[in-house]
Amino acid sequence: MKNSLVALSVGFLFAIGLGLSGMTEPQKVVGFLDLFGSWDPSLIFVMIGAILVHFLVFKFTKKLNKPLLDTKWHLPTKKEITPALVIGSTLFGIGWGLGGYCPGPALTSLASFEIRPLIFVVSMIAGMYLFRLFDKKFKLQK
Amino acid sequence: MQQDWINALFGGGIIGISVSLMLLLNGRVTGISGIVNGILSPLKGDTAWRVLFVAGLFFGGLILKVLRPTTFDGVLATDTWTLISAGLLVGFGTVMGSGCTSGHGVCGISRLSLRSLAATIIFIVAGIAAVCFFKKIGILI
Numbered sequence: 001m002k003n004s005l006v007a008l009s010v011g012f013l014f015a016i017g018l019g020l021s022g023m024t025e026p027q028k029v030v031g032f033l034d035l036f037g038s039w040d041p042s043l044i045f046v047m048i049g050a051i052l053v054h055f056l057v058f059k060f061t062k063k064l065n066k067p068l069l070d071t072k073w074h075l076p077t078k079k080e081i082t083p084a085l086v087i088g089s090t091l092f093g094i095g096w097g098l099g100g101y102c103p104g105p106a107l108t109s110l111a112s113f114e115i116r117p118l119i120f121v122v123s124m125i126a127g128m129y130l131f132r133l134f135d136k137k138f139k140l141q142k
Numbered sequence: 143m144q145q146d147w148i149n150a151l152f153g154g155g156i157i158g159i160s161v162s163l164m165l166l167l168n169g170r171v172t173g174i175s176g177i178v179n180g181i182l183s184p185l186k187g188d189t190a191w192r193v194l195f196v197a198g199l200f201f202g203g204l205i206l207k208v209l210r211p212t213t214f215d216g217v218l219a220t221d222t223w224t225l226i227s228a229g230l231l232v233g234f235g236t237v238m239g240s241g242c243t244s245g246h247g248v249c250g251i252s253r254l255s256l257r258s259l260a261a262t263i264i265f266i267v268a269g270i271a272a273v274c275f276f277k278k279i280g281i282l283i
Binding site: 005011016018026030035057075076084087091096100101111120122125130 | 152160164168172178183190197199214224227230232243244261266269276281282
């Protein structure tokens with residue numbers, strides 16, 4: 001119960017951060033990726049700001065045996081750079097440039113009640129299902 | 143321009159605080175694509191928090207829409223099929239690559255994960271190449 005309320009609050013705060021930073025404006029995202037055109041580097045500061053804060057908190061949490069409201073850590077353990085990681089990230093990058101949305105800003109933009117974020121999110125979920133079908137057949141090591 | 147940088151840094155700081163709360167309290171990575179993908183194959187006791195997280199994103203969006211109406215400006219003028227293709231690629235690619243901008247780009251890099259650093263460099267480079275290419279052939283303006 002407490003964990004769910006944390007998730008709700010984190011989602012809320014995350015969306016506010018995305019909106020203030022400019023990540024919910026597809027033209028701005030495309031401008032950030034337009035290195036060989038009219039490059040707008042400002043969005044690099046979103047990552048810098050987020051990583052600065054989170055790096056310090058992560059270092060602190062390493063001293064704890066478990067999170068404050070759960071019995072154990074649920075962190076990724078994989079270390080290998082697999083073909084699936086490389087190909088998947090490439091496909092994601094192409095889609096990100098083409099649409100100007102990554103998953104978080106797209107979901108947040110549903111609240112604009114405009115049609116484009118909705119079309120994007122429905123397609124994104126369809127893409128996730130498509131990967132399942134693909135993975136069932138080829139059984140990738142992600 | 144300078145104001146954009148300050149907003150980006152400030153917004154990024156808020157994102158950093160939110161993912162830090164998720165880690166410190168729930169012991170989890172805030173990876174949006176992973177959270178959504180987990181809703182699509184629900185496991186008992188592992189779904190409610192994911193749905194509430196997405197609801198939180200939506201409520202945050204609503205507050206932004208009311209208090210900062212310019213938040214959702216800057217929509218691209220591409221056609222619907224381009225938008226659908228973009229969504230399909232993002233959905234397929236993030237599950238195949240085990241993460242997106244949040245999970246790899248923010249959480250993974252902060253944990254000094256080489257895997258996430260590699261993924262982040264790859265999707266940014268692919269994004270730059272895609273924008274360059276699609277502008278050249280006139281799909282992006």
